[in-house]
Amino acid sequence: RLVVATYGAPQADELGDLGIGSPAEAGQRLLEQAAEFEGQGRPVLPAMELIAEIANRDPGADGLYRTRQPDRIIRRYLEAAREVGAILILDLQPGHASLFSEAQAFEKWLREPDVSLALDPEWHTPGAVPGTVIGSVDAREINAISFWLEELVREQDLPQKLLIVHRFTDAMIAGEEDLKARERVAVTVNVDGFGRRRIKVSKYHAFAKRRPGLYNGFKLFYREDVDILPPHRVLKLNPQPNLVVYE
Numbered sequence: 683r684l685v686v687a688t689y690g691a692p693q694a695d696e697l698g699d700l701g702i703g704s705p706a707e708a709g710q711r712l713l714e715q716a717a718e719f720e721g722q723g724r725p726v727l728p729a730m731e732l733i734a735e736i737a738n739r740d741p742g743a744d745g746l747y748r749t750r751q752p753d754r755i756i757r758r759y760l761e762a763a764r765e766v767g768a769i770l771i772l773d774l775q776p777g778h779a780s781l782f783s784e785a786q787a788f789e790k791w792l793r794e795p796d797v798s799l800a801l802d803p804e805w806h807t808p809g810a811v812p813g814t815v816i817g818s819v820d821a822r823e824i825n826a827i828s829f830w831l832e833e834l835v836r837e838q839d840l841p842q843k844l845l846i847v848h849r850f851t852d853a854m855i856a857g858e859e860d861l862k863a864r865e866r867v868a869v870t871v872n873v874d875g876f877g878r879r880r881i882k883v884s885k886y887h888a889f890a891k892r893r894p895g896l897y898n899g900f901k902l903f904y905r906e907d908v909d910i911l912p913p914h915r916v917l918k919l920n921p922q923p924n925l926v927v928y929e
Contacts, residue, residue: 686716687771688731689929691736692853694753698929699904700730702807705762713766715928716912729798730763731846731927732756734772734788737805737812747777747812748784748805756791769796771844775805777812779820785827792831793838799831800846800872803854819847821857828867835866844868846899846925849889850875863895870925872899876906883911883919892921899925 685789688708700708708730716728737749742749756772763770773792776784781801782790791797803819805812828845835843845867861869873886882900890898900923902910916926 683726683727683759684719684722684724684923685729685769685899685925686712686719687731687925687927688712688715689731689733689927690863691733691751691774693736696737697733700732700759705730705759706765706841709762709768710755712768714743716865718915719926722914728766728768729771729844730759730768730772730802731771732759733773733775734791735776735784737775737777737807739811739813741778746779747807748779748789749897749911755761760791760794760797764796769798769844770794771798771846772799773800773846775802775812777805778808780823781806782823782827782830785830789834792834792843795840797823798844798846799827800844800848801827802848804848804850804874816851818854818856821860824855824869825858825860825862828864828869832864832867839865842866842868844870844925846870846872846927848872848874848901850885861893861896863893865895868897868924869895870897870899872925872927874901876903878908884911886919886923888924890919890921899923899927901927901929903929 688700690700692701806817873889
């Protein structure tokens, strides 16, 4: 299926469209956006990508420069996603923590059949304050997470899950050619970054790959993109995205 998602968190409108208004209102906007992709040859699955932990400039008590969403926030968005037939994707901005340990910290939510995972390497910055440098992640750590997530899916007899990795620079995924495909986890590199159409399309062509078992995503920004690409143009990208995320 084609997954169409909105991204954000309720702490600030600037974090993305998902956090604007109530979760129920965000769900209705999501349905309206996803409907624009209907009738294009693939069934559409709406999704809410909630920033489940936010990278901070303050180290916090544990020195890890990140704050996890409280359970009550995640629960509100999961309930709102279920109301509109969407899945919930938990997005991780780990600061100085390892992405693998942070993924495991959300295991109780990932045991749900309709909860998936996203990794945001931009905000993985050991040795530097988040926001002062662009972070990265090694493909070996992504592979470890996808293996762990697949074992969870198998043990709990869950539907296939998404594992999204955001990317907008060459160095953001070190050893990207070593990414492994998984049968029960759809490993998806989401081409991120805002700007003019030509730049965004060029970046997508540079980062999107045709490899068996691995998938591609494309991210759009309601505010920052110049002349945002309409759905019919997004679907003409080659290779066609399996995931479209709006922030």
